[in-house]
Amino acid sequence: MDATQAVAIRVTVNGERYERSVEPRLLLSDFLRQELGLSGTHVGCEHGVCGACTVLLDGQPVRACLVFAVQADGSSIGTVEGLERDDGLHPLQAAFKEAHGLQCGFCTPGILMTMVAFLDEVPDPTELEVREALSGNLCRCTGYQKIVEAVEAAAAGLGGKP
Amino acid sequence: MKPASFEYHAPDSVEEALGLLTEHGWDAKALAGGQSLIPAMNFRLARPAVLVDLNLIDELAFIRRNENGGGDGGPGPGGVRIGAMTRQRAVEKSELVAELAPLLTEMMPHIAHPQIRNRGTFGGSAVHADPASEIPAALLALDASCRVRGVEGERWVRAEEFFLGLFGTSLEPDELLIEIALPGPRELTGCAFREISRRQGDYALAGLAIRLTLDVKGRIQEARLAYLGVGGAPALAASAAAVLIGEKPTATVVEDAARTAAGELEPMEDMHASAAYRSRLVEILTREALATAAERASGSG
Numbered sequence: 001m002d003a004t005q006a007v008a009i010r011v012t013v014n015g016e017r018y019e020r021s022v023e024p025r026l027l028l029s030d031f032l033r034q035e036l037g038l039s040g041t042h043v044g045c046e047h048g049v050c051g052a053c054t055v056l057l058d059g060q061p062v063r064a065c066l067v068f069a070v071q072a073d074g075s076s077i078g079t080v081e082g083l084e085r086d087d088g089l090h091p092l093q094a095a096f097k098e099a100h101g102l103q104c105g106f107c108t109p110g111i112l113m114t115m116v117a118f119l120d121e122v123p124d125p126t127e128l129e130v131r132e133a134l135s136g137n138l139c140r141c142t143g144y145q146k147i148v149e150a151v152e153a154a155a156a157g158l159g160g161k162p
Numbered sequence: 163m164k165p166a167s168f169e170y171h172a173p174d175s176v177e178e179a180l181g182l183l184t185e186h187g188w189d190a191k192a193l194a195g196g197q198s199l200i201p202a203m204n205f206r207l208a209r210p211a212v213l214v215d216l217n218l219i220d221e222l223a224f225i226r227r228n229e230n231g232g233g234d235g236g237p238g239p240g241g242v243r244i245g246a247m248t249r250q251r252a253v254e255k256s257e258l259v260a261e262l263a264p265l266l267t268e269m270m271p272h273i274a275h276p277q278i279r280n281r282g283t284f285g286g287s288a289v290h291a292d293p294a295s296e297i298p299a300a301l302l303a304l305d306a307s308c309r310v311r312g313v314e315g316e317r318w319v320r321a322e323e324f325f326l327g328l329f330g331t332s333l334e335p336d337e338l339l340i341e342i343a344l345p346g347p348r349e350l351t352g353c354a355f356r357e358i359s360r361r362q363g364d365y366a367l368a369g370l371a372i373r374l375t376l377d378v379k380g381r382i383q384e385a386r387l388a389y390l391g392v393g394g395a396p397a398l399a400a401s402a403a404a405v406l407i408g409e410k411p412t413a414t415v416v417e418d419a420a421r422t423a424a425g426e427l428e429p430m431e432d433m434h435a436s437a438a439y440r441s442r443l444v445e446i447l448t449r450e451a452l453a454t455a456a457e458r459a460s461g462s463g
């Protein structure tokens with residue numbers, strides 16, 4: 001068998017199972033967008049700098065542009081499309097809406113996925129911690145202030161929940 | 163598609179991975195966290211014909227106390243051993259590392275961003291041997307040893323012999339880095355890490371890792387200073403160390419060593435900082451780090 005040929009992979013994305021055949025060189029970001037039609041994961045720089053493509057790979061935020069789709073075989077992936085709940089926006093999304101945490105929205109999916117994982121780990125962060133956690137995501141519009149406020153508001157809100 | 167096409171293999175043992183690397187020679191590359199290799203492939207700066215993915219090799223991901231010592235030809239006993247495929251994030255969070263190699267715990271958060279450390283590996287950064295990287299500097303300062311294996315057998319290589327110039331190591335293309343052994347804390351020894359970057363997670367404009375050992379009279383017996391971002395290769399600064407040996411770490415001696423380091427290194431100019439600015443940073447960071455390391459060595463810090 002020629003190993004440059006397509007490989008069958010199985011992944012669970014936002015709780016749904018998919019089976020696809022992919023070329024080894026296909027990036028996870030392109031797989032999500034092009035093969036699964038989940039274009040909420042954005043692609044900015046494709047070398048790990050901007051953070052727009054951040055997704056959860058088995059619960060951990062990673063750059064989808066720096067993982068090959070074949071490597072995700074057997075994994076569970078979380079993207080921005082999976083954040084919404086039955087009763088509406090995820091509290092972090094709601095906080096971004098409320099606090100004007102986005103303008104053009106290009107950076108937003110990556111920031112949400114980064115911050116969902118961050119707030120799980122640090123439920124009650126200081127402003128400095130929020131800013132450090134944000135350092136791997138570039139935003140060209142907001143100047144970050146509103147993003148920090150949104151994350152802090154979400155933390156305050158989420159703090160009350162079990 | 164960004165990267166050129168390649169043949170993909172994901173073996174689950176070191177033996178199998180070595181077999182593939184030997185079979186394909188220079189055409190093959192090992193894929194660890196991919197956080198340096200995949201960007202290079204996306205730009206087609208790297209176009210390996212064969213990728214040998216190490217991510218399924220569980221035996222390469224561990225952090226453990228170095229108890230068996232020299233039984234396998236390695237250093238010790240004492241200290242900690244870290245498998246090459248251990249994620250940078252796991253090293254950062256490890257309590258064992260905090261106990262046995264606290265310099266690493268202090269340093270790891272400075273490497274890129276959490277999303278990158280979740281994938282990037284400890285060994286991958288060592289093999290990449292970027293003179294701007296933190297891990298090679300720490301391995302040099304801590305006098306770490308690298309366990310390297312090929313189909314023919316394995317060898318232990320001290321950090322000073324492992325790093326060979328810009329992005330160069332003594333690894334052969336058909337060899338793998340298996341693990342890294344770091345000596346544990348010692349009497350009268352203190353370490354310190356300092357770096358300056360424009361933003362949290364950016365590559366440093368300048369930085370250094372130090373290990374300082376005093377004798378019973380408080381004189382410096384050994385000084386290992388390794389810089390990042392300012393030299394052409396991961397290497398120890400010999401002249402600065404020579405200024406320190408045999409002296410007590412007084413303010414004057416520290417000043418002198420800091421100036422020597424700034425003169426010894428020849429930082430490059432780039433769009434982020436001029437060479438003169440980087441030299442100045444070397445001087446200041448060296449002074450600060452030496453003071454901290456000396457305090458820690460004498461038990462007062």
Ligand SMILES: Cc1cc2nc3c(=O)[nH]c(=O)nc-3n(C[C@H](O)[C@H](O)[C@H](O)COP(=O)(O)OP(=O)(O)OC[C@H]3O[C@@H](n4cnc5c(N)ncnc54)[C@H](O)[C@@H]3O)c2cc1C
Nearest residue numbers: 048192194195196197198199274282283286287295338339
């Ligand atoms: C945006 C961004 C910012 C970054 N900032 C920093 C920073 O501030 N400081 C820093 O130090 N690094 C930084 N990095 C690099 C990051 O730390 C990488 O993870 C690291 O340099 C390489 O580790 P890896 O596991 O990803 O290796 P890979 O990219 O998979 O591999 C790197 C090289 O090492 C070889 N290799 C890997 N493991 C082995 C092994 N066990 N045996 C033999 N060969 C092997 C590969 O073949 C390849 O040639 C950054 C990366 C990005 C994308």
Ligand code: FES
Nearest residue numbers: 044045046051065
């Ligand atoms: S697109 Fe992945 S980090 Fe920019």
Ligand code: FES
Nearest residue numbers: 103104139140141
């Ligand atoms: S809102 Fe436009 S890049 Fe962040």
